[in-house]
Amino acid sequence: MKIFVYEFLTGGGLYSLGQSPRDNASLLREGRAMVEAVTTDLAALEFSHVDLLCDARAKLNLHGIPTHSVSSEDEERDRFCALAAAADWSLVIAPEIGGALATRQRWVRQSGGRLLGPGERTTAIASDKQRCAEHLAAHGMPIPPGVGVDGGVLLPPDFPYPAVIKPLDGAGSEDTRLLFSIEDAATFGAPARAARLEEYVSGLPASVVVLCGPEERVPLIPCRQHIADDDRCTYLGGSLPLPEELAERATRLATAAVAALPDPLGYLGVDVVLGEEAARDVVIEINARLTTSYVGLRHAAVGNLAQAMLDIAAGRPGDVRFRPRRIDFTAEGGILRSTRWTEAIC
The missing domain is CATH 3.40.50.11770 (Rossmann fold)
Incomplete structure (x- = not known):
């Protein structure tokens, strides 16, 4: 092959x-x-x-x-x-x-x-943050309220801040800013290119990978996302696993989000924020490609994660079992810690 x-x-x-x-x-x-x-x-x-x-x-x-x-x-x-x-x-x-x-x-x-990888319709949806939000909302998914903003146009002063501004075609936290107030929005001015302005949602940021094929869509163990405590929303890396109840909520959201896509295939990553209660959980965006979380997930996987991705894409069952380990990884793919769950809990 x-x-x-x-x-x-x-x-x-x-x-x-x-x-x-x-x-x-x-x-x-x-x-x-x-x-x-x-x-x-x-x-x-x-x-x-x-x-x-x-x-x-x-x-x-x-x-x-x-x-x-x-x-x-x-x-x-x-x-x-x-x-x-x-x-x-x-x-x-x-x-x-x-x-x-x-x-x-x-x-x-x-x-x-x-x-x-996914079909062109799924990639088109996932590659435009405003279109993705509208698509998910139309399928009943909870998302942060927001609006599209053209490049060079000042941010609306009547929007409920704090809010996050991010390019429609941004990757990761590239050119993303957290605006705490109307004054911050005025100082920011206008985005350089078309963007989405959405209400800031407090909670625990997480991501769930879903391996997709013609026969099934298999969610993997959710990862926590570590985001810098600044106005740049810098992605620092991730860790796994989440507590069981939070993992179930994240998985439920991600599975429903992928089910709303027209032609998913291969490795898709769904970013979510988990609120203080399930009713406040939201989907942030979908990545129609491999993400950095692969580095952490492969260390926790029992089998070869790439083999599972190929098998599921080809319509065969995939081995998606995970070892009972705590994994911490950086945005650049470095493994900071790998310990048994029982050790991590202590």
């Missing part, structure tokens, strides 16, 4: 932006952690052959895995399409910014390849 793995920051995507990996050091570490983790797991599968696209300026710590170096925007696309056409599956990891994810998923389809 031939598998093509592509990650935007390490795979040559920055050429299309006229940027260097050195200009994106923090995001590069996050991208490198994801691609090294999932590629290692895929390469460990029996009868698998993994090909990886690699920016000539970026270094990956992967031994024995074929890497195809690219040195320009044109070379990235040409080699991407050739590898996707030759593969049984193509896994694309890219930010939503500027349509990067949707564009490269489209390259796979145009090449006649098989995408290990």
Whole structure:
């Protein structure tokens, strides 16, 4: 089985932006952690052959895995399409910014390849935060009240602050700000590009990965998200597991959110905030791609998490059992702690 793995920051995507990996050091570490983790797991599968696209300026710590170096925007696309056409599956990891994810998923389809990821309708919904919120609300999901704001337009003074402003096509906490008051909104001025302004919801931020296939949608163990206590909402990493009651609430929300999508497949991440009581729980957004939580989840998984992702996507049962361990991981994919649950509780 031939598998093509592509990650935007390490795979040559920055050429299309006229940027260097050195200009994106923090995001590069996050991208490198994801691609090294999932590629290692895929390469460990029996009868698998993994090909990886690699920016000539970026270094990956992967031994024995074929890497195809690219040195320009044109070379990235040409080699991407050739590898996707030759593969049984193509896994694309890219930010939503500027349509990067949707564009490269489209390259796979145009090449006649098989995408290990959702259909274009699901990606279109998840890649636009305002559209995603409206879609989820139309399907009865609880979301923070909010409005879309055009780029260059001042934020409305009559909106109920505190509020969060984030680009419609943002990835992670990129260009996200927490505005505590009308005065903060006035100081902020106008977003540089189209954004969503939504009421701030207090509670415990969490994420749930759902592995999707034609036969079933399987939620994995929920992770807590660690967010910096500042106005930038910086993502610091995560930990697992959650207390049982909170985990059940997060799983229930995520499963319902994914069920509202038109063509989910592969690895989808759902971000939620859990309130003081279940009635205050909300869905924040959906990621139609692999997320940093993969790094923590793979350490807790009994089996090979990449194998489970492939099996479920192909319509086969997947092994999604997890060890009784406490895992803490950073935004860049580092494992800070791995202990048995009983030890973590003490």
